[in-house]
Amino acid sequence: xxxxxxxxxxxxxxxxxxxxxxxxxxxxxxxxxxxxxxxxxxxxxxxxxxxxxxxxxxxxxxxxxxxxxxxxxxxxxxxxxxxxxxxxxxxxxxxxxxxxxxxxxxxxxxxxxxxxxxxxxxxxxxxxxxxxxxxxxxxxxxxxxxxxxxxxxxxxxxxxxxxxxxxxxxxxxxxxxxxxxxxxxxxxxxxxxxxxxxxxxxxxxxxxxxxxxxxxxxxxxxxxxxxxxxxxxxxxxxxxxxxxxxxxxxxxxxxxxxxxxxxxxxxxxxxxxxxxxxxxxxxxxxxxxxxxxxxxxxxxxxxxxxxxxxxxxxxxxxxxxxxxxxxxxxxxxxxxxxxxxxxxxxxxxxxxxxxxxxxxxxxxxxxxxxxxxxxxxxxxxxxxxxxxxxxxxxxxxxxxxxxxxxxxxxxxxxxxxxxxxxxxxxxxxxxxxxxxxxxxxxxxxxxxxxxxxxxxxxxxxxxxxxxxxxxxxxxxxxxxxxxxxxxxxxxxxxxxx
Amino acid sequence: xxxxxxxxxxxxxxxxxxxxxxxxxxxxxxxxxxxxxxxxxxxxxxxxxxxxxxxxxxxxxxxxxxxxxxxxxxxxxxxxxxxxxxxxxxxxxxxxxxxxxxxxxxxxxxxxxxxxxxxxxxxxxxxxxxxxxxxxxxxxxxxxxxxxxxxxxxxxxxxxxxxxxxxxxxxxxxxxxxxxxxxxxxxxxxxxxxxxxxxxxxxxxxxxxxxxxxxxxxxxxxxxxxxxxxxxxxxxxxxxxxxxxxxxxxxxxxxxxxxxxxxxxxxxxxxxxxxxxxxxxxxxxxxxxxxxxxxxxxxxxxxxxxxxxxxxxxxxxxxxxxxxxxxxxxxxxxxxxxxxxxxxxxxxxxxxxxxxxxxxxxxxxxxxxxxxxxxxxxxxxxxxxxxxxxxxxxxxxxxxxxxxxxxxxxxxxxxxxxxxxxxxxxxxxxxxxxxxxxxxxxxxxxxxxxxxxxxxxxxxxxxxxxxxxxxxxxxxxxxxxxxxxxxxxxxxxxxxx
Numbered sequence: 001x002x003x004x005x006x007x008x009x010x011x012x013x014x015x016x017x018x019x020x021x022x023x024x025x026x027x028x029x030x031x032x033x034x035x036x037x038x039x040x041x042x043x044x045x046x047x048x049x050x051x052x053x054x055x056x057x058x059x060x061x062x063x064x065x066x067x068x069x070x071x072x073x074x075x076x077x078x079x080x081x082x083x084x085x086x087x088x089x090x091x092x093x094x095x096x097x098x099x100x101x102x103x104x105x106x107x108x109x110x111x112x113x114x115x116x117x118x119x120x121x122x123x124x125x126x127x128x129x130x131x132x133x134x135x136x137x138x139x140x141x142x143x144x145x146x147x148x149x150x151x152x153x154x155x156x157x158x159x160x161x162x163x164x165x166x167x168x169x170x171x172x173x174x175x176x177x178x179x180x181x182x183x184x185x186x187x188x189x190x191x192x193x194x195x196x197x198x199x200x201x202x203x204x205x206x207x208x209x210x211x212x213x214x215x216x217x218x219x220x221x222x223x224x225x226x227x228x229x230x231x232x233x234x235x236x237x238x239x240x241x242x243x244x245x246x247x248x249x250x251x252x253x254x255x256x257x258x259x260x261x262x263x264x265x266x267x268x269x270x271x272x273x274x275x276x277x278x279x280x281x282x283x284x285x286x287x288x289x290x291x292x293x294x295x296x297x298x299x300x301x302x303x304x305x306x307x308x309x310x311x312x313x314x315x316x317x318x319x320x321x322x323x324x325x326x327x328x329x330x331x332x333x334x335x336x337x338x339x340x341x342x343x344x345x346x347x348x349x350x351x352x353x354x355x356x357x358x359x360x361x362x363x364x365x366x367x368x369x370x371x372x373x374x375x376x377x378x379x380x381x382x383x384x385x386x387x388x389x390x391x392x393x394x395x396x397x398x399x400x401x402x403x404x405x406x407x408x409x410x411x412x413x414x415x416x417x418x419x420x421x422x423x424x425x426x427x428x429x430x431x432x433x434x435x436x437x438x439x440x441x442x443x444x445x446x447x448x449x450x451x452x453x454x455x456x457x458x459x460x461x462x463x464x465x466x467x468x469x470x471x472x473x474x475x476x477x478x479x480x481x482x483x484x485x486x487x488x489x490x491x492x493x494x495x496x497x
Numbered sequence: 498x499x500x501x502x503x504x505x506x507x508x509x510x511x512x513x514x515x516x517x518x519x520x521x522x523x524x525x526x527x528x529x530x531x532x533x534x535x536x537x538x539x540x541x542x543x544x545x546x547x548x549x550x551x552x553x554x555x556x557x558x559x560x561x562x563x564x565x566x567x568x569x570x571x572x573x574x575x576x577x578x579x580x581x582x583x584x585x586x587x588x589x590x591x592x593x594x595x596x597x598x599x600x601x602x603x604x605x606x607x608x609x610x611x612x613x614x615x616x617x618x619x620x621x622x623x624x625x626x627x628x629x630x631x632x633x634x635x636x637x638x639x640x641x642x643x644x645x646x647x648x649x650x651x652x653x654x655x656x657x658x659x660x661x662x663x664x665x666x667x668x669x670x671x672x673x674x675x676x677x678x679x680x681x682x683x684x685x686x687x688x689x690x691x692x693x694x695x696x697x698x699x700x701x702x703x704x705x706x707x708x709x710x711x712x713x714x715x716x717x718x719x720x721x722x723x724x725x726x727x728x729x730x731x732x733x734x735x736x737x738x739x740x741x742x743x744x745x746x747x748x749x750x751x752x753x754x755x756x757x758x759x760x761x762x763x764x765x766x767x768x769x770x771x772x773x774x775x776x777x778x779x780x781x782x783x784x785x786x787x788x789x790x791x792x793x794x795x796x797x798x799x800x801x802x803x804x805x806x807x808x809x810x811x812x813x814x815x816x817x818x819x820x821x822x823x824x825x826x827x828x829x830x831x832x833x834x835x836x837x838x839x840x841x842x843x844x845x846x847x848x849x850x851x852x853x854x855x856x857x858x859x860x861x862x863x864x865x866x867x868x869x870x871x872x873x874x875x876x877x878x879x880x881x882x883x884x885x886x887x888x889x890x891x892x893x894x895x896x897x898x899x900x901x902x903x904x905x906x907x908x909x910x911x912x913x914x915x916x917x918x919x920x921x922x923x924x925x926x927x928x929x930x931x932x933x934x935x936x937x938x939x940x941x942x943x944x945x946x947x948x949x950x951x952x953x954x955x956x957x958x959x960x961x962x963x964x965x966x967x968x969x970x971x972x973x974x975x976x977x978x979x980x981x982x983x984x985x986x987x988x989x990x991x992x993x994x
Contacts, residue, residue, distance in 0.1 A: 016678050021563035022570055022669050024836040029649045029657065032563035034670050037678060040561035056916050059924060064537035066518035066529040066708050067564075067691065068645075073519055087651055096651030148565075148647050150659070152526045152707065154584055154593030154697050160526065162647070162659075172519050173531050181513050181534060182927060194564065194691075200651050210649065211563050339521040419553050421989055427556060430679060488985065492918055 004315040008372050009205055011383075012039065015443055017372075018206065031202025031210035038443045039368070041393035041424065043213065046283075046367050047192045049390055050215045053279045054360070060188035060217060061177055065169025067194055068150055071159040073168055076338025077331065082302040083164055084143040086111070086120050087200055092136025098200050099141045102129055112298030117141040146197045162196035166214045167359060171331040174220065174355075175343050185345055185355065186221035186228065186268060192364065204316055206365040213364035219268060220355040222345060223329070226266030227259070235274035242273075242308070243293045250291050265306050265326050268358055273324055276310060276360055280321075283367075284388040285374055289313040292324070303330040312370045321370065322362035329354040375444060385444030386471050389491050394426040396487060397440045397448040403429040411451040414465070414480060421484040423491075437468065446470045447487060455480075469497045501812040505869050506702055508880075509536065512940055514869075515703065528699025528707035535940045536865070538890035538921065540710065543780075543864050544689045546887055547712045550776045551857070557685035557714060558674055562666025564691055565647055568656040570665055573835025574828065579799040580661055581640040583608070583617050584697055589633025595697050596638045599626055609795030614638040643694045659693035663711045664856060668828045671717065671852075672840050682842055682852065683718035683725065683765060689861065701813055703862040710861035716765060717852040719842060720826070723763030724756070732771035739770075739805070740790045747788050762803050762823050765855055770821055773807060773857055777818075780864075781885040782871050786810040792820070800827040809867045818867065819859035826851040872941060882941030883968050886988050891923040893984060894937045894945040900926045908948040911962070911977060918981040920988075934965065943967045944984060952977075966994045 012018045016036035022028035035043055055062050074080045086099040099120045100111035107127040111120060121141045131138060152158040163169065170189045177189060192215040199210050206212070222228070236256040243250050244263065253263065255270040264270050273292055281287055295307040306326040311318040332354050336343040345355040375387040389395065396418055400411035408429050418425040426445070428436050433450060440448055448468045454461035461477060467486075468475045474497065478486060489495035509515045513533035519525035532540055552559050571577045583596040596617050597608035604624040608617060618638045627634060649655040660666065667686045674686060689712040696707050703709070719725070733753040740747050741760065750760065752767040761767050770789055778784055792804040803823040808815040829851050833840040842852040872884040886892065893915055897908035905926050915922040923942070925933055930947060937945055945965045951958035958974060964983075965972045971994065975983060986992035 013673075014677055016558070016674060019670070019673055021666070022567055024669060024672060024832065024838045024840070025567055025569045026836070027569070027655075028567050029565075029655045032565055034560055034562035034666055036560050036670065036674065037558040040559055043561065052916055052919075056922070057913065061513070061534040062537055063531055063533050064540065065531035068518075068526075068529055068693070068708055070519055070522055070525050072522045072524070089651070144651060148649070150645050150647060152645070152695055154586070154641060154695075156695075158524075158526045169518070169531055172521060173516070173533065175521060176516055177513060177533065180511055182925075184927070196565070198649055198653075211565055335521065339523070341521045343521070416554065419549055421991075422549075425553070428679075430681070485982075494918075 002315060004373060004376065005205075008315075008369070008376060011376070011442065012372070015439075017042070017443070029210070031199055031208070033206055033209060033211075033365075038393040042371070042391055042444075043364055043368050045391045045393075046364055046371065047213070047215055049283060050192065050279065050362065051190075053282060054217060054275060055188070055190045058188055058217075058275070060190045061181055061183070062190045062192075063169065063173055063177075064193060065166075065173065065191060067163055067196070068152070068160045069163050069168055069172075071161065072338055073172065073335070074147065074161055076334045077168055077171075078302060078334065079147060079161075079164060080145070082113075083147055084145050085200060086115070086117055086141050087144040088121075088124065088138045088141045090131035090134060090136045091139045093131060093134040095131060095133050096200055097132065097138075099124060101201070102132070103127070106132075110296075110299070112296075113300075113302060117143060144198075144200065146199065148196050148198050164197050165195050165361065166191045166193050166216045167218055167331075167361060170216065170218045171335055171357075174332065175341065178220075178345065185225065186219055188217050188219045190215070190217045192216070206369055207316065207319060209365060215362045215364055217272075217360045218327075219272065219358040220345065221268055221358070222347065222353055223356045224353070226268055226356070229267045229271045232267050232271055235271055235278075238274045238278065240270070240273050240277055241287070241291050243291045245294045245296055269306065269308075269324065269326060272358060272360055273308060276322070276324070276362075280310075280312070282388075283371065283391065284386075285312060285370060289374065291318070293318075295323070301325060303327050312374075314370060314373050319366060319370070320363075321366050322360055325359040325361070327357040327359055329356055331357055382438055382441055384441035384470060387444035387446075389446040392444045392446050393424070394440065394443065394445040395424040395447065395491055396426070397436070397445050398425055398427045399433060399436050399448060399450050400429050401433055401450055401452040405453070406456060407451050407453070410455060411449075414449065414451065414483065418484065418487070421488075423484075423487060441470055444470070447490065449483070472497070499812060501870060501873065502702075505812075505866070505873060508873070508939065509702075509869070512936075514539070514940070526707070528696055528705070530703055530706060530708075530862075535890040539868070539888055540861055540865050542888045542890075543861055543868065544710070544712055546780060547689070547776065547859065548687075550779060551714060551772060552685070552687045555685055555714075555772070557687045558678055558680070559687045559689075560666065560670055560674075561690060562663075562670065562688060564660055564693070565649070565657045566660050566665055566669075568658065569835055570669065570832070571644065571658055573831045574665055574668075575799060575831065576644060576658075576661060577642070579610075580644055581642050582697060583612070583614055583638050584641040585618075585621065585635045585638045587628035587631060587633045588636045590628060590631040592628060592630050593697055594629065594635075596621060598698070599629070600624070603629075607793075607796070609793075610797075610799060614640060641695075641697065643696065645693050645695050661694050662692050662858065663688045663690050663713045664715055664828075664858060667713065667715045668832055668854075671829065672838065675717075675842065682722065683716055685714050685716045687712070687714045689713070703866055704813065704816060706862060712859045712861055714769075714857045715824075716769065716855040717842065718765055718855070719844065719850055720853040721850070723765055723853070726764045726768045729764050729768055732768055732775075735771045735775070737767070737770050737774055738784070738788045740788045742791045742793055766803065766821065766823060769855060769857055770805065773819070773821070773859075777807075777809070779885075780868065780888065781883075782809060782867060786871065788815070789821070790815075798822060800824050809871075811867060811870050816863060816867070817860075818863050819857055822856040822858070824854040824856055826853055828854055879935055879938055881938035881967060884941035884943075886943040889941045889943050890921070891937065891940065891942040892921040892944065892988055893923070894933070894942050895922055895924045896930060896933050896945060896947050897926050898930055898947055898949040902950070903953060904948050904950070907952060908946075911946065911948065911980065915981065915984070918985075920981075920984060938967055941967070944987065946980070969994070
């Protein structure tokens with residue numbers, strides 16, 4: 001375990017996928033990353049994938065809210081009080097650690113949210129746990145709020161926080177959207193963007209960073225109508241991979257059966273469990289590497305009535321990509337109280353209610369890692385990312401065989417046409433054609449075009465180019481004028497290579 | 498002046514384009530906005546437009562860096578010392594104001610960067626300027642740093658700042674990209690994303706916010722080769738609209754002449770002035786509403802040797818969308834010194850140099866406002882946004898004439914096919930068809946499809962739909978199976994309606 005993880009990190013650093021932020025500065029904080037020319041597009045395309053498959057197909061409203069939110073919001077949301085980790089410091093070297101994570105890794109103990117700090121200290125003492133760094137004795141356990149404060153205004157007296165999760169903006173804009181966007185329950189509001197947390201021990205590369213992207217869906221519904229899901233029949237027979245509380249094996253249970261056997265609170269939960277799992281299948285993550293793990297009662301976040309963690313098996317073990325949380329009316333009630341504004345939904349008969357919320361809060365960076373790891377392939381002659389073309393940082397490489405003799409000009413012309421037609425193309429004329437193929441293979445580019453002497457010469461190959469497919473490495477000759485339509489069809493899967 | 502501005506704000510609030518963040522909380526800070534379901538996509542598509550037209554066509558490397566950067570970075574960049582505004586407070590009501598802006602609006606005085614605070618105080622006294630709010634007397638003038646601090650780590654002792662401009666990440670990752678990405682000078686590194694400033698008086702809606710998006714290009718070049726621009730001939734005869742220092746009229750000068758007459762430092766400046774102006778023309782901003790205003794020597798930012806502000810004429814007067822700054826080696830030299838690392842470029846003969854930098858630092862939110870204002874059209878019967886289809890929040894509205902009789906099912910099927918083919922489609926079955934057209938017109942949706950009884954009935958119109966074009970309101974009958982290809986061609990401008 002860890003070997004493939006190391007390979008992915010190496011690839012990321014060497015091929016402009018991602019790297020530590022401010023890395024030229026010796027004391028740059030950890031847990032912050034810059035996505036490079038080949039990583040930023042993958043991350044963006046994962047969000048696009050989610051936007052198409054979940055947001056648009058479910059007719060959700062997608063917003064993009066401010067990242068700085070006032071203190072009142074987090075008072076009402078409960079984050080000021082509850083968004084805390086137990087931490088402990090080493091009396092000798094002064095390092096800080098998550099006390100719960102120490103107990104988890106050293107004593108296989110699970111510490112639930114809200115466990116008193118004294119109890120945690122007792123457990124640390126009982127298991128004789130010392131500083132993992134210098135073996136020094138540990139001090140007291142205290143509660144540490146992970147939110148990052150920011151002070152606004154000329155007197156710096158407007159206390160704000162960077163959002164620790166994307167969802168609060170959704171609850172805050174709910175009422176305006178309900179009133180102006182002609183919605184009908186159930187409906188979703190979605191948002192993708194950064195969240196910020198002062199993680200004590202950022203670790204595992206991008207799996208736990210201090211600045212990260214989330215793509216969140218909050219589905220608002222009438223609690224009396226939790227089973228009112230118009231298109232439930234479309235997923236009824238679809239098998240969801242679940243690891244239930246107290247079970248030690250993954251079961252494949254249809255969405256219909258999850259509801260019938262009352263293993264979930266209602267149809268809306270099973271429906272979105274199915275849709276999200278389908279999305280990852282479509283993305284190219286193998287089915288047998290997925291599970292929805294039902295959280296124990298003491299594992300759930302403070303706002304959740306029912307929670308399932310969607311996990312993917314990786315070289316680092318099972319990794320959580322997102323929870324599905326049934327948040328009830330926790331959020332809207334809290335903000336109604338905090339703001340003094342009425343936040344409500346309305347039935348067709350005019351009666352009002354406080355909508356309940358089902359949440360899918362997906363980690364973008366973690367999804368990116370999973371996609372990289374599961375598409376990484378090694379062959380004798382080459383390594384490549386066997387990636388869904390919709391996620392590839394470059395869709396089409398345009399390569400003149402040589403720079404000279406007008407080959408580069410012709411290639412450049414094709415490149416511009418492809419850009420104008422909306423493709424993510426990449427132009428490169430430097431180095432041997434084999435090396436250029438290899439570099440594009442390594443970042444998962446699905447198609448490459450080569451402009452050679454036959455393209456320019458008289459004969460039946462005039463105005464044609466070689467089109468190469470990444471995974472099969474097969475090549476065929478294609479007229480230049482057919483390229484936009486052909487590539488569009490290949491990329492959308494309408495046509496096979 | 499201001500009437501159209503008010504209409505745009507109203508449209509933005511009522512049609513889910515954008516609205517004040519945390520608006521349900523009475524004391525939410527100003528200058529923070531949430532983009533709604535019809536605004537978030539426009540903003541995203543403006544960035545996509547830039548990505549296609551500037552980043553990809555100029556073969557730039559696009560990154561997406563962390564928003565939190567350590568203090569050392571801003572020590573080296575000069576922001577800790579220089580990123581300051583002169584502020585003054587009212588002795589009576591306690592309000593704070595930008596002292597330079599007060600002198601600008603009340604006394605038509607221009608205060609240059611670095612003017613001592615005592616001089617500014619003298620000028621305020623001399624012009625007898627009082628509090629614009631309560632008419633109270635003004636106190637001392639002081640310097641106020643606009644950066645927002647954030648403290649990381651378990652002891653909160655790692656001093657960081659939210660980036661006040663997107664460009665620093667570019668300079669910080671320069672060396673890794675230079676070493677790994679096989680670049681040749683001149684080359685650009687680009688980045689789009691949020692920046693954060695503690696503006697004293699956020700104003701004019703999204704024109705000056707505290708959290709805003711920028712799309713930046715930093716072009717790195719060998720200072721000996723400032724005139725080495727491979728494709729300069731493509732813009733040589735293109736006329737750039739400039740308002741030079743000391744002139745009171747806009748002149749149209751070709752990129753070639755700007756260089757020949759030494760009105761710019763070199764070809765690279767004129768080249769990018771041309772490319773950026775072309776981008777806005779292509780976006781749909783009228784040519785006669787644009788100018789590059791050359792900044793006076795005392796108006797330039799502290800790091801700039803030459804600066805032109807690209808301004809667009811709006812209902813609020815001429816508004817700056819971005820500066821083109823010639824930053825010389827200011828940034829790389831500063832970070833080399835600050836980090837102790839060698840940051841350099843290399844010529845083909847192996848000799849090293851410190852690259853110079855030309856910057857285009859474009860405001861995304863301001864561009865969005867300009868696009869909205871310049872596409873807003875009023876007719877007797879309707880208002881609409883006559884917007885470039887590439888910027889429209891929805892590309893295709895899919896509307897069943899009625900929900901019943903299988904019309905909705907058919908429309909839903911078409912909608913899903915369009916989503917699968919990569920289009921930004923929107924499905925709506927509620928209300929009269931006229932009202933649904935009107936709502937889509939108002940958000941600039943370029944094409945709408947109606948599924949009616951003829952779509953389902955036997956006859957020559959079976960399996961066809963009505964396709965309506967927004968601006969002309971013309972309609973025609975189109976077979977369902979031709980839709981993806983036809984719409985793709987219409988949206989890309991390959992075919993006319």
